[in-house]
Amino acid sequence: MTADAPVAPTAPPALGSPEWGGFDPARTRGRGLRDLRRSFMTAARLGWQTEANWTDPILFFIYSVAKPLSTTLIFVVMIEVIGGASTREFRGFVVVGTALWAFVIAGIAGLAWAVLDDRERYRMLKYVVVSPSDFLTVLLGRGVARIAVGGMGAAITLSVGVLALGVPLDAGRIDWPLLLPVMLGGLVTIVAVGILLAAVCIQTRQESWSYPEAAAGALFLVTGAVFPLSVLPAPVQVVGWLTPLTWWIEGVRLAVFPAGPSGIGGTGSAFAAFTGRVRPEPHEIVVALLGTGVLVTLAAIVGFRVSLHRAKDRGLLDQTTGS
């Protein structure tokens, strides 16, 4: 009996050494945008499967719209309980605000929960981080699915508002040139806030599941989502101006209901006292959204990088906690 000669393992063609036999450092840099796109698409597909494949489509649909619809109904009943002359006008204000808020909650929670899911439930976070894919790209891909679910909830809430709650929406009067850039800027901002929360969740423990909702709830107060900022003390109104989500919601409201009440301005508001006008102009909204949005996005990227570096340094990526 003779021993077989050892056979050297052969790498697949794509992973083989260069023809000249040495190590190609370009391989460590990846293939740029092509790799990023592939990571993003794979993560988005994975995110959608995680979100949607646990049940049948009907139950998934009910689950997706129940939350934003219930939130809207809470406010609608609150308005109905009090009544008054401005009820109908205020109902439209609230329906748009809560419909848009479905995006905010979905966007923030989607990214933060992707971190928690992978660390605490599937225990894959450390493997994802050390893989050649860019972690932030993977995270964005995972978050996209939840934003899509949030978008579905927002659309249904708006539809129910118009069809069942008498919200006076006239499709012919929508200011599309304002709506489109404002929606785009708002979505980017939401993702940025989500990245910030993801950075926080990398550092914290299992109970961070409720953090995204808590953060969204706090932003709810200062963004004029469901009531005009004019009822808040002036310094808090100024805090609202610094939040891009405030300008996003104001922009969408102005585009959809040009004659409706303003969340930022209005009689007795700090905005009116400061500018002498009852509501901001469309170009002011776009500029303010862009300015504050860029700041938040930069802060999110820097914060995320710092958080990830610290997590690697302190071994937080494979910590699982329970209480």
Place this chain on the structure above:
Amino acid sequence: MSGNPYVHRPTASPQAAAEWTQRQILMTNLRTVAGRAYPRVRGLAREKSWLFFEILLPFLTTSAFVFVYRALQAPPEYVGFVVLGGAMTAFWLNVIWMMASQLWWEKSQGNLELYFAAPMDIVAVLLGMAVGGMVMSSSRAAVVLVVATVVYGVTFAVDQWLLLLAVFFLTLTALYGLGMVLASLFLMWGREAYHLTQFLQEPVYFVSGLNFPVGRLGMLGALAIALLPLAVGLDAMRQLAFADAAYPVGTPPPEVEALILVVMTVVFLSLARWMLRTLERLARREGRLTIRWQ
């Protein structure tokens, strides 16, 4: 044999050693309750970010509802309704996130089989979670209640303190009983549990009348009062805490609602006990319920 610290008394065989006295069973279960409550109580002080995310931010959420009523120029007692509702959300969130989902969560962590293998009653484990959760949530609820009362100038008018306290504790007992029932169900439903937890937030807030008198919902409100401890408890507490306010008609008086809570407590705790026993039997016999990812 006598050198073994795990043997409490000299026994003739392992079978005899497994025969525990009533006192041993009781003491072990009490230790289980204390042991399972411990991480939640101690965790209060150990996770600093919790103070910010679990106390300050929920207070701001409650504030948003207060300002909606202010924007609508609602009577002052409605601000009080919101504050009371905001305080009670702490308990509901704790019940669905840290009671109902917990067994499923423990299964995912790999701890559940240890629970079933250990010589203790699984009901004691859940009771420990409930006690720890109540302490945890009480701090958040107290902060929301006290700070919001001071900041927004809420005035309570209580005529029947004893009944108010009884209703509060009955609400907690019924809520955590429901949490134990849900814990068993969620364990069996697997992945769906995670999504159901989220599903049980806003829709339950709505039908429970968290920010408005539940009587305004008509039949839906009546159904909620019959089925949800949060709805009936909150309604009774509002009637008792704002005795001088013109409370909307349509719901039973607080004495009747207290009785409903007693019935709910008995039903939920009995149901939870039966379901947990069934679950334990299935876990031991089939050996699948406790395995991760199943």
